[in-house]
Amino acid sequence: xxxxxxxxxxxxxxxxxxxxxxxxxxxxxxxxxxxxxxxxxxxxxxxxxxxxxxxxxxxxxxxxxxxxxxxxxxxxxxxxxxxxxxxxxxxxxxxxxxxxxxxxxxxxxxxxxxxxxxxxxxxxxxxxxxxxxxxxxxxxxxxxxxxxxxxxxxxxxxxx
Numbered sequence: 395x396x397x398x399x400x401x402x403x404x405x406x407x408x409x410x411x412x413x414x415x416x417x418x419x420x421x422x423x424x425x426x427x428x429x430x431x432x433x434x435x436x437x438x439x440x441x442x443x444x445x446x447x448x449x450x451x452x453x454x455x456x457x458x459x460x461x462x463x464x465x466x467x468x469x470x471x472x473x474x475x476x477x478x479x480x481x482x483x484x485x486x487x488x489x490x491x492x493x494x495x496x497x498x499x500x501x502x503x504x505x506x507x508x509x510x511x512x513x514x515x516x517x518x519x520x521x522x523x524x525x526x527x528x529x530x531x532x533x534x535x536x537x538x539x540x541x542x543x544x545x546x547x548x549x550x551x552x553x554x
Contacts, residue, residue: 404468405468405469405472407468408467408468408469408470408472409469411467412467412468412469412470415467416467416489416493419493419497420493423493423496423497423500426500426504427496427500430500430503430504433503433509433510433511433512434511434512435499435511435512435513435515435536436511436512436513437513437514437515451541452510452539452540452541453540453541453542454539454540454542455513455537455538455539455540456506456509456537456538456540457535457537457538458502458503458505458506458509458512458535458536458537458538459502459505459533459534459535459536460497460498460499460500460501460502460503460504460505460533460534460535461498461501461531461532461533461534462494462497462498462501462531462532463494463522463529463530463531464490464493464494464497464529464530464532465528465529466486466487466490466528466529469486470486470487470490471528473486474486474487474528487528490530491519491530491532494519494530494531494532495517495519495532495534497532498517498532498533498534499515499517499534501534502515502534502535502536506538508540509538509539509540510539510540510541511538511539512536512537512538512539513536513537513539514536514537515534515535515536516534516535516536517532517533517534518532518533518534518535519531519532519533520533
């Protein structure tokens with residue numbers, strides 16, 4: 395009886411704690427995204443001022459990056475295992491990927507305070523499962539654009 399009770403308790407705890415943490419993370423993402431709405435992400439065909447007059451407006455550029463690793467909780471891992479047996483869409487992992495992508499983009503924007511925009515952002519994903527637990531790494535990178543040559547990030551995260 396105890397052998398059956400322990401996995402059930404772990405599943406219930408995994409569901410409750412995982413749902414709470416995921417809800418908090420989504421709230422944090424929404425709040426931080428609202429604060430960073432004034433830093434747009436755009437795509438240019440070419441970042442050459444001679445061929446793209448939109449780019450001539452910016453005085454300085456900088457490489458920007460943000461990354462995150464998000465692990466799956468016990469309950470979602472259990473659901474994914476069932477889906478692997480029966481087949482079908484693993485919707486429990488879709489929220490994991492969504493959270494990871496949004497977090498990586500936010501970290502990218504937060505890494506370049508004072509930037510007027512991010513050009514040519516790209517997102518790379520990788521799955522990590524060396525320990526048996528599923529996790530996803532998301533790496534976002536792009537070119538930070540500054541209107542003024544004097545605006546730059548310092549080590550303390552403040553702009554000059």
